[in-house]
Amino acid sequence: MSQFSKVQDLVNSLEGDFEKFYDKGNQAAGTRVRKGMQELKNLAQEIRIDVQNIKNG
Structure with missing residues (x-):
């Protein structure tokens, strides 16, 4: 979930x-x-890979 916070912070900073x-x-x-x-x-892309890895076990 910390990656989502990074996305929010980045968008807000821009x-x-x-x-x-x-x-x-x-x-x-x-x-x-x-x-x-x-x-x-x-x-x-990093988040997508992480989600896929968790999903596939």
Whole structure:
């Protein structure tokens, strides 16, 4: 369950950068959003593998 908390924390930490990029056009914030989304993708993959391993015993 701690991995889910990591996902929540990561999404929450990106909120300001999303606003800066989409509302104000800040390009550096867009780079941070892309990096954060890549981290989110990797974390999601780890969770998927963990769930599959637990499911299969």
